[in-house]
Amino acid sequence: MAKQTFILNGKPVTVNVNDDVRVLWVLRDLLGVTGPKYGCGINVCKACTSHINGRAFNPCSVRVGDLKPKDRVTTIEGLADGRKLHPMQQAWIDRDVAQCGYCQPGQIMAAVALVRKVRREGRSITERDLDTIRNICRCGTYTRIREAILQGARDM
Amino acid sequence: MTELHDHQSAAPPAALGRRSFIGYVLAGTTLVVGADLATGSNRASAAIPSGPQLPELYDLEDLQTDSALPTSQLITVTINEDGTASFELPRTEVGQGILTSTTMILAEELDLPMSKVKVTLAPARPELVFNQLTGGSNTTFSTYTPVRVAGALARQKLLEAAAILFGTTADRLTTTGGVISDLAGNNVTYGDIAGDAASQVVEAVEVVLRPPSDFRVIGTPKNRLDARAAVTGKKDFTTDLDVPGALPTMVCRAPEHQGTPKENGLKNLAAIKKMPGVTHVAQISSGIAVRAKTFGHCIDAIREMQVDWNPGTASGESDETVLAGIKRAELPLVVPDVPVLAESVETEFEFMFRSSAALEPYAAIADVREDGAEIWAGLKVPILAQENIAIMLGLPVDAVKVNVITGGGSFGHKLFGDHALEAAEISKAMGVPVKLMWHRADEPRQGRLHPMATSRVRATVLKGGLTGEDQVLSFEQRHTSVVTDFSHGLGEILTATADELPTEVGRYLGGLTFSQSIFTLTQELPYDFGVVTQLLNETDQRFRTGSMRNIYSPDVAVAAELTIDQLAKKVGMDPLEFRLKFLKNDRVKAVLEKVRKEGNWGRSLPAGVAQGVAIHKEYKGATAILVEIDTRPSTVNRDLGPETVTGPRVTKVVVAVDCGLVINPRGVEAQMQGGVMDGIALTLTSSCHLKNGRFLEASWDNYFYTRQWNVPPEVEVHIVETDSDTPGGVGEAAVGSTAAAVACAYARATGTLPKRFPINHDDPIAFKPKSFVPPVPPSPTNGLKLTY
Numbered sequence: 032m033a034k035q036t037f038i039l040n041g042k043p044v045t046v047n048v049n050d051d052v053r054v055l056w057v058l059r060d061l062l063g064v065t066g067p068k069y070g071c072g073i074n075v076c077k078a079c080t081s082h083i084n085g086r087a088f089n090p091c092s093v094r095v096g097d098l099k100p101k102d103r104v105t106t107i108e109g110l111a112d113g114r115k116l117h118p119m120q121q122a123w124i125d126r127d128v129a130q131c132g133y134c135q136p137g138q139i140m141a142a143v144a145l146v147r148k149v150r151r152e153g154r155s156i157t158e159r160d161l162d163t164i165r166n167i168c169r170c171g172t173y174t175r176i177r178e179a180i181l182q183g184a185r186d187m
Numbered sequence: 188m189t190e191l192h193d194h195q196s197a198a199p200p201a202a203l204g205r206r207s208f209i210g211y212v213l214a215g216t217t218l219v220v221g222a223d224l225a226t227g228s229n230r231a232s233a234a235i236p237s238g239p240q241l242p243e244l245y246d247l248e249d250l251q252t253d254s255a256l257p258t259s260q261l262i263t264v265t266i267n268e269d270g271t272a273s274f275e276l277p278r279t280e281v282g283q284g285i286l287t288s289t290t291m292i293l294a295e296e297l298d299l300p301m302s303k304v305k306v307t308l309a310p311a312r313p314e315l316v317f318n319q320l321t322g323g324s325n326t327t328f329s330t331y332t333p334v335r336v337a338g339a340l341a342r343q344k345l346l347e348a349a350a351i352l353f354g355t356t357a358d359r360l361t362t363t364g365g366v367i368s369d370l371a372g373n374n375v376t377y378g379d380i381a382g383d384a385a386s387q388v389v390e391a392v393e394v395v396l397r398p399p400s401d402f403r404v405i406g407t408p409k410n411r412l413d414a415r416a417a418v419t420g421k422k423d424f425t426t427d428l429d430v431p432g433a434l435p436t437m438v439c440r441a442p443e444h445q446g447t448p449k450e451n452g453l454k455n456l457a458a459i460k461k462m463p464g465v466t467h468v469a470q471i472s473s474g475i476a477v478r479a480k481t482f483g484h485c486i487d488a489i490r491e492m493q494v495d496w497n498p499g500t501a502s503g504e505s506d507e508t509v510l511a512g513i514k515r516a517e518l519p520l521v522v523p524d525v526p527v528l529a530e531s532v533e534t535e536f537e538f539m540f541r542s543s544a545a546l547e548p549y550a551a552i553a554d555v556r557e558d559g560a561e562i563w564a565g566l567k568v569p570i571l572a573q574e575n576i577a578i579m580l581g582l583p584v585d586a587v588k589v590n591v592i593t594g595g596g597s598f599g600h601k602l603f604g605d606h607a608l609e610a611a612e613i614s615k616a617m618g619v620p621v622k623l624m625w626h627r628a629d630e631p632r633q634g635r636l637h638p639m640a641t642s643r644v645r646a647t648v649l650k651g652g653l654t655g656e657d658q659v660l661s662f663e664q665r666h667t668s669v670v671t672d673f674s675h676g677l678g679e680i681l682t683a684t685a686d687e688l689p690t691e692v693g694r695y696l697g698g699l700t701f702s703q704s705i706f707t708l709t710q711e712l713p714y715d716f717g718v719v720t721q722l723l724n725e726t727d728q729r730f731r732t733g734s735m736r737n738i739y740s741p742d743v744a745v746a747a748e749l750t751i752d753q754l755a756k757k758v759g760m761d762p763l764e765f766r767l768k769f770l771k772n773d774r775v776k777a778v779l780e781k782v783r784k785e786g787n788w789g790r791s792l793p794a795g796v797a798q799g800v801a802i803h804k805e806y807k808g809a810t811a812i813l814v815e816i817d818t819r820p821s822t823v824n825r826d827l828g829p830e831t832v833t834g835p836r837v838t839k840v841v842v843a844v845d846c847g848l849v850i851n852p853r854g855v856e857a858q859m860q861g862g863v864m865d866g867i868a869l870t871l872t873s874s875c876h877l878k879n880g881r882f883l884e885a886s887w888d889n890y891f892y893t894r895q896w897n898v899p900p901e902v903e904v905h906i907v908e909t910d911s912d913t914p915g916g917v918g919e920a921a922v923g924s925t926a927a928a929v930a931c932a933y934a935r936a937t938g939t940l941p942k943r944f945p946i947n948h949d950d951p952i953a954f955k956p957k958s959f960v961p962p963v964p965p966s967p968t969n970g971l972k973l974t975y
Contacts (some may be wrong), residue, residue, distance in 0.1 A: 086974040088974045171864025
């Protein structure tokens with residue numbers, strides 16, 4: 032059993048678990064951080080989307096042993112700064128996006144990363160960018176997700 | 188602020204007025220009121236003339252509502268000392284928004300802010316018998332009036348208690364925000380007076396409901412109450428619950444559909460038990476269960492298991508052999524007795540297996556002890572799960588507590604208690620609490636499926652007959668399907684209710700199977716097409732099926748509406764005009780007119796792009812859908828990388844819905860949009876392939892539910908005003924009509940009538956099937972290379 036250390040939602044955490052356990056299970060089953068959801072375990076459905084050092088990643092597909100002590104893992108629980116919601120979360124509420132809500136933490140984390148990515152590329156988000164989002168919503172909230180991302184991007 | 192209704196002038200119970208009902212004040216230390224869930228339901232009593240189809244008079248909504256009659260007084264609203272009202276809804280929230288809409292209904296009648304109304308999900312309550320089934324888009328239709336009665340009665344009793352306290356009469360009091368006031372400046376909160384309003388005995392009380400003209404909450408758009416929890420990661424689903432000792436548990440399943448392990452089937456038990464994190468291993472009826480420190484450890488253990496399997500229930504079978512069996516079971520079409528000049532249109536369609544799995548896979552927590560058991564799961568028929576678990580464990584029903592947890596979607600999947608039953612079996616076998624989760628790969632391969640089916644139609648039309656008008660003389664539809672499993676309770680409801688139904692309705696259903704009864708109660712073709720018959724025949728019980736969202740309607744609607752387009756073509760009429768000419772129901776005509784206008788029907792489009800339109804009448808309402816589809820190569824061949832099925836794209840959808848009285852228009856809009864996404868997937872992309880008794884699909888990169896690259900850039904929802912004062916069902920109302928409209932548009936855009944759905948089923952399969960042994964894929968390790 033190895034000691035695994037990384038920064039989770041702003042605070043350093045240490046867990047005793049083998050290197051090859053995927054980060055999703057470390058978060059959910061060992062640390063009780065359940066915002067990232069299981070939907071497939073093979074980086075397809077994207078329900079577990081979270082951020083590593085500010086970029087989107089899927090913890091179902093990363094060994095905890097591959098995390099470095101200074102790596103900053105952010106889940107939906109750590110997206111907001113204090114009590115005030117992140118603009119993307121607020122957009123989700125304004126558009127009343129969620130239905131069952133299971134995929135929505137991953138959708139929001141993916142949306143924030145996508146907006147940051149297109150900004151790094153020096154442009155703003157387009158319909159074509161929205162078409163590339165791979166997160167599945169089986170309730171079919173896609174239309175409101177698209178609207179909310181455009182609003183969230185304006186406010187970010 | 189609301190003026191009190193004058194109860195003194197209300198009609199006596201013997202002749203209750205339009206909005207007068209009887210409620211019950213129950214005995215207790217605080218105010219508890221009850222209502223009969225049958226309150227407000229109107230039983231069908233008319234004879235069945237030959238013309239109308241059964242659902243026009245009595246449909247599945249009525250049946251589910253009527254089945255609640257004997258037990259319904261048991262739903263109660265409690266006024267708590269802190270001034271809040273609480274209500275346990277005997278239904279399940281799976282994303283459709285019923286916790287929010289029910290809160291709105293109670294807030295309206297109680298005159299309380301929504302924040303002070305606490306609606307939760309009731310645990311399994313066997314005394315409710317058939318009154319705890321969430322399905323058929325029936326929740327609001329069946330609970331609307333009873334919930335209002337309870338709310339209105341609570342407010343009435345609070346006012347009466349306050350009147351005594353203030354030394355005045357109730358009609359001089361007003362309520363606002365949970366405070367009762369009189370003109371002299373006296374105030375008392377609901378919480379403070381709730382004890383005074385309590386009763387020592389059960390009493391029946393007449394109550395008058397608020398007239399719709401006074402509604403201030405119902406009909407206004409409200410966001411979901413759990414929206415903030417959902418976007419902050421705080422909304423808990425079953426696997427998020429922290430039940431002490433309930434460690435992650437998964438099952439190694441057979442390669443073939445419904446295969447089982449041989450006796451002592453796990454050959455390397457000792458090695459598996461020694462694997463990291465593993466605490467328990469046990470063979471159960473469906474496979475080999477493993478409990479471990481994390482789900483990741485379970486997946487690792489399953490991948491190492493060497494198991495001897497029995498064949499499944501469809502060993503050696505494939506899509507084509509199952510289809511051949513269906514065709515052998517098809518009922519003959521009647522040769523209609525029509526004038527020789529009449530022309531006929533014959534069509535035949537095939538619908539492949541589909542998976543009803545939600546994004547949250549099957550999951551359940553079970554803690555089985557010697558003398559009792561407790562279960563936590565998303566369940567739409569919790570009583571049946573409770574009874575089946577009790578039978579399996581050999582425990583009395585009241586020793587099994589079943590907690591209903593909000594589900595991460597259902598779409599029919601959670602009608603069955605497969606997951607709860609399996610978790611209980613594992614917990615009993617291991618002797619410890621378990622948190623069972625199905626792997627995604629388990630869902631399409633071993634989970635519930637929408638059955639494969641064919642639908643044939645023969646219609647006859649007479650051009651410019653005696654009157655000079657074109658006439659459709661007959662429309663016969665024969666739907667033949669792999670058996671749909673209704674053992675989740677709808678069947679039992681039918682058995683129990685059929686005897687009680689008005690004679691003519693009962694006679695109509697007499698002799699039909701459960702499935703045929705459901706079919707008969709849901710299918711309605713609202714056109715003046717002369718002799719109309721729609722019949723179901725079922726065959727082949729070897730598959731684990733269930734009623735997927737909208738049950739038979741999408742397939743039946745696709746076949747019917749495509750045939751109607753062919754009829755229109757035959758007489759040289761525009762498809763939408765043709766529908767308007769023959770529709771016999773004004774509500775359906777109104778929604779069709781609405782999409783014609785809003786969707787700019789008939790506008791000029793380039794070759795390969797076309798509009799399509801379809802209607803559907805069910806759930807005490809009607810929908811019309813107008814779509815535009817782009818089938819040009821530049822769209823169809825879009826390359827968005829691997830595992831990405833693009834194909835034709837629906838570029839615009841206009842929905843018009845008349846769902847009766849609207850509780851929450853925002854919720855209606857959401858249900859319509861979601862139904863649209865389902866309908867698109869059903870017609871274009873989503874299916875399961877059977878080969879050698881195995882379903883090939885194992886994850887979302889195989890099962891092509893609508894994704895962002897398939898989503899129409901424009902989706903408009905129009906709620907059409909209606910004079911109905913009761914709510915209809917919206918959860919499924921847009922699925923069948925969208926599937927049909929997309930099919931019609933595709934046929935018009937390509938000039939070919941598709942025969943098999945989804946249309947991409949026979950394209951080269953767009954994925955490499957994942958391994959069957961082991962039955963679950965490994966989690967990748969390259970996630971840090973794929974960040975963005």
